[in-house]
Amino acid sequence: MSTQERRCFPNLPDDHPLKTAEMTRENAAQWFGNPFASDIELHCADGRVFFLHKCFVTDSSDLLKSLLDDTEGLPGYTVKASDKICSRRLEPIFRWMYTQQKDAINASNCISMIREAKYLQMHTDFLDMLRQTFVAAWKTTRCMDLLESLPEQAADFSSQEFLQLLDDCVLPPEAHVRLLFNWSRCNKISGEELAQLRQHTREAAPLCGLALLEEICDQSPEDFDNLFSASALVERNRKLNKEEGRFKVSCRNCKKTL
Known part of the structure; x- marks a missing residue:
């Protein structure tokens, strides 16, 4: 993924600040959970909806990459998650996708997040990071x-x-x-x-x-x-x-x- 992707939104007024918005790692936190310009909506069984942007998620999740490649980011595209998938454990995974900051991962629940990570078909290095976060926390504390x-x-x-x-x-x-x-x-x-x-x-x-x-x-x-x-x-x-x-x-x- 490039660290920056320029997006154009023709339906916005010419003077709108997001007319030519840039999505970067530096402002990724502002886009996390933002429905504006999202490429896909992931609906969980508990009713929570995650609004995801292609440029932040496809490098980490083979599932989302395949979905977004197939649909080319069609507006309003939605996916319903399995009933076994927990939105509370999905949130820190998505936050990590956007920011790449490990502080989004908590040692107390990182092992349980592996279920959601496997569902998203996250790459092996991310799964290893979840395991090692737990191991390091145990050895330290x-x-x-x-x-x-x-x-x-x-x-x-x-x-x-x-x-x-x-x-x-x-x-x-x-x-x-x-x-x-x-x-x-x-x-x-x-x-x-x-x-x-x-x-x-x-x-x-x-x-x-x-x-x-x-x-x-x-x-x-x-x-x-x-x-x-x-x-x-x-x-x-x-x-x-x-x-x-x-x-x-x-x-x-x-x-x-x-």
Whole structure:
């Protein structure tokens, strides 16, 4: 995108200041949300409408680029967003498109914005920026509040994406396992993804205290059984010298506790 695009509006009086308006990065904030001369209107399920200008949005969003290239910016062109798309999370994405300023992205909700970013077919570097904004905030603040909502925010992630995010954060083992358990509950993982998570928890469980394992088991025994293999708990007991607790594994034949 060029940093500037001259627009002509023949229906305006000759002395109107926007008769030959310039859209630049310097005045982008003035155009954000301005219905005047917008090329496309994006309507959200909650009734909010975003008025977008081609010169600010098409370099970042393949979806908007394809729509605007097809319509050539016909006046009054509208698009209805999916019902799953949240206007509150779209706003900072559009604001970033206009200003390119990272302060439009908040660490507390940047992970949840990835759903909207994928809907808009934003480029990979923007998705990476959202992830790294969260990771950097966690490493800087160590604020547990950032982690509590992470399983819900990342509900649309694949298991590989979520595991990579946890690895990037370099979390303590118990925080890592708790988040993995809560995320798996939110997403009802099955098949190959569940097998991948079970392998991951097999490696992580021996590093966790018994109190945490009992706590998350109490929350949902069925989900706990799905995620934690017996071999992971056996290995944990061996490494921690059979710490006293509920988790005992016995041989079916000789009844000997492992």
